């Protein structure tokens with residue numbers, strides 16, 4: 001058994017020497033979270049799955065949306081909240097599929113692009129040049145700006161009584177964790193979380209893992225496509 005004194009000595013020595021100069025922290029963390037992801041996938045095989053899938057097809061995410069809408073009876077008076085709208089591909093799809101007149105659709109985005117670099121994408125990438133998607137009708141609402149500014153304002157007057165579909169498509173770890181954390185008190189059994197880049201180890205997956213571990217979130221996985229790139233989760 002290693003003594004606590006030895007552990008303290010080792011920690012002090014590694015910090016004094018500057019362990020970061022020898023070990024590539026980000027690469028090791030990425031490897032670690034890839035292992036967590038692999039373990040998570042082993043324990044979470046949903047009823048709707050094509051894993052392992054040899055390829056990537058963006059169209060599959062629309063099949064998953066259709067499956068969720070039918071299987072979960074979502075054509076109802078739901079609140080659909082999307083974080084990361086950009087030009088509106090997914091937002092417009094959901095708005096057109098859910099025809100219930102009492103449903104409402106909230107789109108959150110800067111509409112001027114990512115607030116920080118994301119891999120090869122630089123800050124400002126994915127901008128829709130301050131333009132929101134053109135949609136007819138009055139069921140949709142835009143919340144322009146950083147989630148960190150617009151979501152607290154939205155929640156001030158949000159009762160959260162309706163069933164929610166929360167679509168997380170912001171790509172970034174910071175944005176995803178912020179949204180999950182902020183919405184935690186409003187989540188109810190049956191609410192659905194739709195992740196768009198779930199299997200990116202240091203972004204959506206890491207945010208999800210830290211969130212469920214910290215808030216003791218109980219959930220079931222409803223479906224996945226593209227090797228868990230798009231993953232749907234239901235709150236228990």
Ligand SMILES: C[S@@+](CC[C@H](N)C(=O)[O-])C[C@H]1O[C@@H](n2cnc3c(N)ncnc32)[C@H](O)[C@@H]1O
Pocket residue numbers: 083084085086087088089090091108109110111112113114115126127145146147148169170171172175
């Ligand atoms: C991948 S795009 C969304 C794609 C869209 N859902 C689609 O289907 O085409 C990611 C978006 O998230 C937005 N975003 C990321 N973090 C944000 C934050 N903290 N506040 C506001 N918008 C954010 C970016 O501006 C960008 O438009």
